Every structure is written in C-alpha cells, then in structure tokens.
Amino acid sequence: MFKMIYNIARTELQMLFYSPVAWLILVVFGVQAGILFADNIAGLVSSQEMGYSVAGASMSIFTSPWGGIFPSIQNYLYFYIPLLTMSLVSKELSSGSIRLLYSSPITNFQIIVGKFLSMMIYGLFMIGILFLIVLCSWGVVKDFDWPMVFTGLLGLYLLICAYAAIGIFMSSLTSYQIVAAIGTFAVLMMLSMVGGWWQEYDLVRDVTYWLAMSGRSGKFIAGLICSEDLLYFIIVVCLFLALTIIRLNAVRQKIRFVITLGRNLGVILLVCVLGYITSMPQMKVYYDATATKSNTLTPNSQEIVAKLDGGMTITTYINALDPGASWYAAFHFLKPDMERFDQYLRFKPDMKLKYVYYYDTTANPQLDRRFPNKTLREKMIEVCKIYGMDSNRFMTPEKIREKIDLSGEGNTFVRQIVRDNGQKAWLRIYNDMQRFPSEREITAAFKRMVMELPKVGIVQGHGERSFYGNKDRDYSAFANDKAFRHSLLNQGFDVEEVTLDEQVPVHINIMMIADMRDWLSPEQEANLQQYIDRGGNLFILGEPKRRDVMNKLFAKFGYEMTTGVLVKQDTNLLADVIISYPTKEAADSIAYDFGTMRRYKMAMSTPSVAGLEKIADKGYKETIMFKTDTIGVWNELETTDFVDDTVRLNPAIGEVEKIYTTVVALSKKVGDREQKIVLTGDADCISNGEFGRRVPTVRTSNYTLITGSFFWLSDNEVPIDVRRPPLPDDKVYVAKTGAAVIKWSFMVIIPLLLAVAGILIWVRRKGR
Known part of the structure; x- marks a missing residue:
C-alpha cells in the first residue's frame, strides 16, 4: 500500500514540476519572501547604526505582526495553494483518466493520500525557501532564536497542508479546474469567517470558533506550540481527505446519495466532537519555544496561580448602556475575550469564565443626548438594535441589583474574581490605549487572595x-x-x-x-x-x-x-x-x-x-x-x-x-x-x-x-514583578553593504536560479 502511495506521489510531483505553474509559484513566493527579509534586515541595520537597540532581532525579522516575514507570508499563502491543487483530481475527471485508476488495483485511499503526499513534499520546497532565509539570519544575528523560528516554520507548513487538503477535496467535486480553484477560495473564506457565526448561542459557540482557521498558525509563529492548534491542523487535514475519499467512493461504487450524506455528516460530527474535546483547557498541552518564554506567565505569576487551590470563577458584567467598553465582550466577541486569560487557564484549567449582561444607570452623556426622552429599557433596546443584540438577554436593573451591587464600580465593564472559599477581587479596564489589565494587574488581583x-x-x-x-x-x-x-x-x-x-x-x-x-x-x-x-x-x-x-x-x-x-x-x-x-x-x-x-x-x-x-x-x-x-x-x-x-x-x-x-x-x-x-x-x-x-x-x-x-x-511584593530575561539577540553582524548583498541575493539571485531551473526542466521535458 505504501509503495503505491509513494508511486502516485512521485508521479504527481513529476507532472507538477514539468509544468511552469509550480516553478512560477516558487519564484513569486521567493521574491515575496526575499523582499520582506531584505526590508527587515535593512531596518535593523539602520536602527543599530543610529544607536537604537535591536534586541529581539529574530522576532523583528520573522514573527513581528508589523512586517515580520511569517505573519506576512501567512496572509498570502491562500493565493498559492488553490492554483496547485485545482487540477489534482479534476484533471483526472475531465480527461477520463480516473477510469484507468478505477480499473487498476488502487484504492481511493491510496489515490488521495498519494496526491496529498505530493503536495506535502511541494510544501517542503516552499518552506525550504524560507529555511534559506533562516540560515542567513542565523549567520547575521547574534544568539539567533532557533526554536522560535522553527516553530513558526512548522505553523506555516501545517497551514500549507491544511490548504492542500481542502484544495484536493474541492478538486474532487468538479472536472473544471477553475471552478475547483474558486471553490477552494470560497471554503477558505468560509473557514476564516465561521469563527464569528452563531457566537450568541452557547451550545455552538465553541464548535464554530474551533472550526475557524484564521489565526490558527499565529501561536506557532509567536513561538508557542499548543496541542489544540496542532491537533486542529491534523483533524482538518483528515476531515477533508476523508470527505474526498467518500466522494470518490460514491462515484466509483455508485453509492446512494442518502448513504453518502450520512457518511459525510458522521465524519463532520466526529470532527466537531474531537474539536470540542481538544479545545478544553484540561486537554491542552503547551511548549513555549521562545528564548524568554514570552508566551508563558512569568515565574512570579505561576507561583501565585499555584496557590489558588480550589475552584474559581471570573464573572464579567456587561452593561448595555456603558459608553463603548462593554462591547469588547459582547456575544460575538466572547471567545476572543476569553483568550485574554489563556495563559492563566494553562496553569489553572479549572478556572471558569462567565458573562452577565444587564442594563443600568451609568455615566454615558452621549447616549443621553441621543435618546433624551427614553427610559433605561428603551435606551437598551435601541443600543441592541444598533449592535444586532438580543435585548431579552439583558437583565433589568432590579434583577442585577439583587444579584450584585455594581454601583461602586459605576456600573461599567468590570470583572469579579470569586473563589469557592468566598474570596473576591475586581478586575477593571483602564483609560489608556491598552484598556485591558495586563499580567501585572491580573496577578496582583490574584495575589490579594493568597497573601x-x-x-x-x-x-x-x-x-x-x-x-x-x-x-x-x-x-x-x-x-x-x-x-x-x-x-x-x-x-x-x-x-x-x-x-x-x-x-x-x-x-x-x-x-x-x-x-x-x-x-x-x-x-x-x-x-x-x-x-x-x-x-x-x-x-x-x-x-x-x-x-x-x-x-x-x-x-x-x-x-x-x-x-x-x-x-x-x-x-x-x-x-x-x-x-x-x-x-x-x-x-x-x-x-x-x-x-x-x-x-x-x-x-x-x-x-x-x-x-x-x-x-x-x-x-x-x-x-x-x-x-x-x-x-x-x-x-x-x-x-x-x-x-x-x-x-x-x-x-x-x-x-x-x-x-x-x-x-x-x-x-x-x-x-x-x-x-x-x-x-x-x-x-x-x-x-x-x-x-x-x-x-x-x-x-x-x-x-x-x-x-x-x-x-x-513593599519589599518587592507589589506591583508584581513580571520581568523577563533580556532578549539575547540584540546585535546584527552586517552593515549597509551586507544588507545590500542580502537584498540582491534573496530578491534577485535565488528567484532567478529557481526560474532557470524551471526553464531547463521544462525545455528538457519538451525535448523528450
């Protein structure tokens, strides 16, 4: 079986590299990555020559959300993969060669896995271009952060594999390659949007948010391997490969539509169950690959969280009439808001997060001017109309006051931490650009409870x-x-x-x-x-x-x-x-x-x-x-x-x-x-x-x-010391001349070599 899969993968790779499309994509990909690398190196060199610190150079080059290579490449990958996968199965359907495959002793599993393996190998070529950039960075950056960068490469490779699996499935649905490519784009768009669907419903919120692919490789790029994200890519790949096999089996064996539909729904249901289980805090495993463990709570915070024995609940109170800040945790934004506590859930997975929606009097002059003659409830209904919220889910002032007195907090957006032993503390938002409490403020609130x-x-x-x-x-x-x-x-x-x-x-x-x-x-x-x-x-x-x-x-x-x-x-x-x-x-x-x-x-x-x-x-x-x-x-x-x-x-x-x-x-x-x-x-x-x-x-x-x-x-008790070790990669070993050499090498020479290789292979193929 494995030999047959290998033979199919080898055949697909030969056909792929005998076509100009595969080489063109590598050339364009190389030019794009080279431009990003050259710009980042030039920026670091300029900063260093002006006397500014370049600590965290590895992060600046590869993982920075403001122009880093990996986040930028992540945003463009979905342009490339559909162009490669659109013909993997559709060409067999359009040319009729699928019948030859069906008549041979080859299973649909072998066909699909072989074609997917070819795309995995092609993905390694794309990652190889990035690896050349990594090697160059290792040579020019002091104490280069290898583990973090390799984790980012892993995230991008998993993303390529997921895109490839989706592309293969779409290619199996039609004999038209362009339709397959467009369909792949449509599915990728849907998977980037599904995380915002039906978030107001508690039963489906976790499932739809888990299905979302957007940002899935972001933690890898930041240097954090989380079992949830790793398993997500594996499960998504298996899902679309399974759907493709079911599709080909239905065509090959002429299986009734109802049976095929049932199999598809069964696979999707199984994936949803696995996604729900793997996303539970108790099931997650982490590895922080960064040099300073920047994705992990500092030791002081870990020590304090370890003392929080017993159950604990953080309840967020959201007033519909609060002037704006409340909507950071509105129904559609609950999951992103919960992620603010991911680092704490990692060390205290039994911590619960709850949300209470209500309306009550608060300082909001803008709303008063806009609806001067309306009651509190009428104002709340108007606000809910604006934001598309269900007004019936908001507690009345009387009911919320029976539950808790928030007047001391001005009835504004606030969180209350309550331990099972009765201890309580508040977490607030602040009048600055960051708005939400950082590790220092959150840990200080926890520390109140343990000492x-x-x-x-x-x-x-x-x-x-x-x-x-x-x-x-x-x-x-x-x-x-x-x-x-x-x-x-x-x-x-x-x-x-x-x-x-x-x-x-x-x-x-x-x-x-x-x-x-x-x-x-x-x-x-x-x-x-x-x-x-x-x-x-x-x-x-x-x-x-x-x-x-x-x-x-x-x-x-x-x-x-x-x-x-x-x-x-x-x-x-x-x-x-x-x-x-x-x-x-x-x-x-x-x-x-x-x-x-x-x-x-x-x-x-x-x-x-x-x-x-x-x-x-x-x-x-x-x-x-x-x-x-x-x-x-x-x-x-x-x-x-x-x-x-x-x-x-x-x-x-x-x-x-x-x-x-x-x-x-x-x-x-x-x-x-x-x-x-x-x-x-x-x-x-x-x-x-x-x-x-x-x-x-x-x-x-x-x-x-x-x-x-x-x-x-306070003898160093508070404010909480959340320092991390200084970033070791604080020097670049090249000057402007070296940066210019890097620019020409990665923007011109390497893409040109790829183009020449592609032309030579293509000409040789034509000669045969």
Whole structure:
C-alpha cells in the first residue's frame, strides 16, 4: 500500500514540476519572501547604526505582526495553494483518466493520500525557501532564536497542508479546474469567517470558533506550540481527505446519495466532537519555544496561580448602556475575550469564565443626548438594535441589583474574581490605549487572595493633598482611581486614610505624607515618631511653599529642602517645570522600573520643585533616585511669576547653579526589618494633573515613581514583578553593504536560479 502511495506521489510531483505553474509559484513566493527579509534586515541595520537597540532581532525579522516575514507570508499563502491543487483530481475527471485508476488495483485511499503526499513534499520546497532565509539570519544575528523560528516554520507548513487538503477535496467535486480553484477560495473564506457565526448561542459557540482557521498558525509563529492548534491542523487535514475519499467512493461504487450524506455528516460530527474535546483547557498541552518564554506567565505569576487551590470563577458584567467598553465582550466577541486569560487557564484549567449582561444607570452623556426622552429599557433596546443584540438577554436593573451591587464600580465593564472559599477581587479596564489589565494587574488581583498585601495609610488632617477628589493637585489617580492602571488600588495595595490623633494601626505597612501645611501637635508628633521607631516605611512628598513645615519632618531623617524653587531657562517649558532623571543607583538598588526609564531615556516632570540636601547623619543609607540636568538649573529666590517674568541667575543672593537631588531613598535596619523611606522635593509630580503633562523634548513617565517606589517600599511584593530575561539577540553582524548583498541575493539571485531551473526542466521535458 505504501509503495503505491509513494508511486502516485512521485508521479504527481513529476507532472507538477514539468509544468511552469509550480516553478512560477516558487519564484513569486521567493521574491515575496526575499523582499520582506531584505526590508527587515535593512531596518535593523539602520536602527543599530543610529544607536537604537535591536534586541529581539529574530522576532523583528520573522514573527513581528508589523512586517515580520511569517505573519506576512501567512496572509498570502491562500493565493498559492488553490492554483496547485485545482487540477489534482479534476484533471483526472475531465480527461477520463480516473477510469484507468478505477480499473487498476488502487484504492481511493491510496489515490488521495498519494496526491496529498505530493503536495506535502511541494510544501517542503516552499518552506525550504524560507529555511534559506533562516540560515542567513542565523549567520547575521547574534544568539539567533532557533526554536522560535522553527516553530513558526512548522505553523506555516501545517497551514500549507491544511490548504492542500481542502484544495484536493474541492478538486474532487468538479472536472473544471477553475471552478475547483474558486471553490477552494470560497471554503477558505468560509473557514476564516465561521469563527464569528452563531457566537450568541452557547451550545455552538465553541464548535464554530474551533472550526475557524484564521489565526490558527499565529501561536506557532509567536513561538508557542499548543496541542489544540496542532491537533486542529491534523483533524482538518483528515476531515477533508476523508470527505474526498467518500466522494470518490460514491462515484466509483455508485453509492446512494442518502448513504453518502450520512457518511459525510458522521465524519463532520466526529470532527466537531474531537474539536470540542481538544479545545478544553484540561486537554491542552503547551511548549513555549521562545528564548524568554514570552508566551508563558512569568515565574512570579505561576507561583501565585499555584496557590489558588480550589475552584474559581471570573464573572464579567456587561452593561448595555456603558459608553463603548462593554462591547469588547459582547456575544460575538466572547471567545476572543476569553483568550485574554489563556495563559492563566494553562496553569489553572479549572478556572471558569462567565458573562452577565444587564442594563443600568451609568455615566454615558452621549447616549443621553441621543435618546433624551427614553427610559433605561428603551435606551437598551435601541443600543441592541444598533449592535444586532438580543435585548431579552439583558437583565433589568432590579434583577442585577439583587444579584450584585455594581454601583461602586459605576456600573461599567468590570470583572469579579470569586473563589469557592468566598474570596473576591475586581478586575477593571483602564483609560489608556491598552484598556485591558495586563499580567501585572491580573496577578496582583490574584495575589490579594493568597497573601496579605501591604496596606498604605495616607495621612490627612493637616492640610495634606486629598486622595478622594479629582482636582489636578489631588492624588485620586495615584491612590484609588479605578480607571488609572498604575493607581495603588489596581496594583495590589489597599489604601486608607490615617490620622495621627492616635497610634498608627499595626496593619499599616507604608505611610504617605504629602504637602503638609500645618505642623503636628505634640501628641500627633509622638504617634508619628512611634511609627518611625517601629520601622514603618514612609513616602514623603514636600513642596517648596510648605518648606517651613516639611523641613521639620525631613529633619527627622537628616534632610531639608533647599530655599527657593528650582528653575531652568527652557523655551519649551515654564522655568519652574524641571525635568528630573533617574539615577543608575535607583535602577540598581531600588526598582527595575527605574532601569526601564533609563533604558528608554525617560524622565519625570517636577513642577515647582525644591532640591534635597543632607544636613545630618541619622544612620540611614542614602540612594539618590532622581537628579536634575547637569547644567542650567538653579534655586530661584527672586522671581515668583514664571509665566510673564524672565528668570536670571543671581549668585549674589544665594542662587546656586548645580545638579540638584529631587528624590532620595533612605534605608536602615530597625529590629528584624529594613526601614525604607522616600523623600521628594515636589508634591505635584504624582498629582492628577501632572500625569497628563506632555513635554515636547522628552518622554515623561511620572507614574513610574509610584510603581518603582512602592515596589521597593513593599519589599518587592507589589506591583508584581513580571520581568523577563533580556532578549539575547540584540546585535546584527552586517552593515549597509551586507544588507545590500542580502537584498540582491534573496530578491534577485535565488528567484532567478529557481526560474532557470524551471526553464531547463521544462525545455528538457519538451525535448523528450
């Protein structure tokens, strides 16, 4: 049997390569792949010569969704395969040679598998062209990521095989080759669309979504082998080969239509069952081939998920009247939304995902203006009409309120995590481009359930900044803004108000004092000193206008704020808006976030800031976290109107031009723990208004002062450390001349050699 299959495959390959079509496709495919490769190499060379990092060069060349070779090739493959498969069976039907095959001792199974084997071998020729590119990349890229790239090649090859199986089936349905090609295109289009069909019905959602072929090789290209995707290609290939065999058997043996239909439906039903089983989280097996395991949860997240014993459900609440965000998880988008938790389902496959649809009052002025005189239900019905939704599936406000109180979340898109032991936590979306929580936020929510996280007490009662309001100078975004990704609330901290009228509660791990206007009473100062003496951590933000008060506090740690306001003459900014830069010491010993700022040349805007100077040794180890520019900054003592007046350096009155420290970290051993303190010369740097400032000449990242400082103050507990090892492929060994050689080799020479080979074989065949 196997010898017959081999003979059929060999015959098909001979006929294929004796025709110009097969060679033309290889030439066009080679030119296309060569152009993509040459462009990507040239881009990396240019970036490297300009001093930019090219870390992840393997990914940039092959797997990047923005111009990578594999994603681009994936989008064009369906153009090539139907042109090859359209004649595999239809030519036998049109020429009548199928009768000769039927009269010979060859089974339909052998015929079809032999023809499919020929296409598998041809697919290897296409992959071989890409392999030449891989070999070249291995020679020019430092620490080339072989496993990831080979996984991408496997995904593309499986996609070619699936397309070939579909093409063979369509070719068996007609004796017209063009019709077979068009039919193949139609089936491929249907398989790319079926994932969006009937998604509103729970019983068929998983099946239709599994049947979709679009994006199936995407995980392979990204360097992840998932058993579901691997089995999908195998099952789809077997499905269409089986349908082809059934079709030929019906013609050859003149089987009744009802029997043939029953066999087809039986095969399709079996495939649906297998697809459903293989797509279950408990049945999936993974292999992450990337160098840094970028498709897998980081070790910290894995450790936390491992502690989540027992059942757990994540319920997504979707308000029809929410201004837009709810439709990310509408009926038609449930499966893509569920995939946001794939990495967690991998390590906790018993986690359940549920969706609840309702309508209730929420802030949506646009909808109010559009339907000013309609009730809530009437507005919901209008919205459902727009999006093609079934309004009967939305719970009324009364019913949803009986089930859960979402008023604290503003009745907006929100997820609630509930463990079987009763523990609960929230997951939200945020007002930024990413919108959905990343691994850092999701794992922080899980971590709340497995350990006691640090509590932050914000001192109030002495004129300090508020963390409840929404004014520019308030700290609501810093502390508890549910829509701000980097707020303490969303990064795993609990925040509460603290007064110093009594001793600071023992559960407070970190205390924040910002822009204090009035000094403490003796009793309050004693309570503060008791917290300091017990080794409590502090985050203290000064303000030049409150120097007299804040210096009393700073003096407890051997520091004071300099006189005046730091200024710099800058045409792009007001003179008192100073740019502070993270130090290497902050990156090395405080938090990795500051290293990220340094790597990407980011800074922090500090408006109306004072410098910090050491005045006494209180036994603390000092780490300067942020400093001003190397030149041009001084402490202005005369000018107060920085809008209309011009600042001028006047050393005679004590104005000093130098590098000033604006943020400092202090630490020392207190008992069995290390006390940590952060002092700043500015309180506006983490205010609501400053997060939105855009500086023309530098990228600012003020929120990093929050994430970095509190990571250190919480003893590296939260925000969650989701770092991965640095990408090793960070250098390209060619310059512009080498890139030009690569361009000509893969865009011209290799395709030309393929064309010459095809012409020689074709001429030789003609001569015979």
